[in-house]
Amino acid sequence: MSTYKTQGIIIKRNNFLEASLILDIWTKDYGKVEAVARSARKVKGKLKGHLELFLDTELILARGKNIDTITSSLTVESFSDLRNNLEFSFGAYYILELVDKMTIEGHQDERIFYLLKEVLLFLDDIAMVETRQCLVSTTAILFFQTNLLNLTGFSPELSKCVLCGKPIKAGKNYFSFSMGGVVGSECGLVETRLIASLQSQQISDNTIKLLRLFQFKGGNIKEYNSHLNKCFEIIKKLKVDEKLVLDSVFLMNKFIEFNVERKIRGVDFLRGV
Ligand SMILES: [Zn+2]
Known part of the structure; x- marks a missing residue:
């Protein structure tokens, strides 16, 4: 059986069968991986305590036909x-x-x-x-x-109006969910009916500034x-x-x-x- 080693953070954890777990892990090398941990809920199971949510862990997995199996897990960071x-x-x-x-x-x-x-x-x-x-x-x-x-x-587009492409200025701007960004105040004023159909809401200048920061x-x-x-x-x-x-x-x-x-x-x- 081929195995591989990686580091990952456990993002989802569900009970499976009597004593096992199905986990989703965001790994450094392979992105999101779904894997099974057999007998991980048994009191004396060697994986017990090493597969909690948001643990950062070093893993060894065995490749499976349908799903990979976790054979070893060592906690790197528990964020206690x-x-x-x-x-x-x-x-x-x-x-x-x-x-x-x-x-x-x-x-x-x-x-x-x-x-x-x-x-x-x-x-x-x-x-x-x-x-x-x-x-x-x-x-x-x-x-x-x-x-x-x-x-x-x-x-999200935060610098240019998603309708006309002009730079966003301070004022009564909107955020359109369906267009994926800010609709400038000029377009918002002219296109009030359009604004309603674009699934949007007003967005404050400070919110735009804050979002742009990151x-x-x-x-x-x-x-x-x-x-x-x-x-x-x-x-x-x-x-x-x-x-x-x-x-x-x-x-x-x-x-x-x-x-x-x-x-x-x-x-x-x-x-x-
Ligand atoms: Zn515009």
């Missing part, structure tokens, strides 16, 4: 502070759900592995710090949304890692109203749901429902 913080855990579950629903098996992109890992590390780092915790973690989630959109080919315009893994570091510095220092960030998170969530044609359930936890 993040795991012990209930509110932050909801944020982590939300970003796992985004990765799960916005990507398909066979989609390989090392940058997504680093995005996921670095955001989890960032949340883990600040999970025990009291000050500005909510604002910083919500901003990290917004950053994650915009970057996953960028890396999966759904980048946009990744493309580049290799090295360029992406420096973009990640730059964005984390911005997130830590950002002085904005938390409501603005939350509104932006909900707007991007709606845009994601529109693109993947699925509901993202984890957003309800961010709303505090």
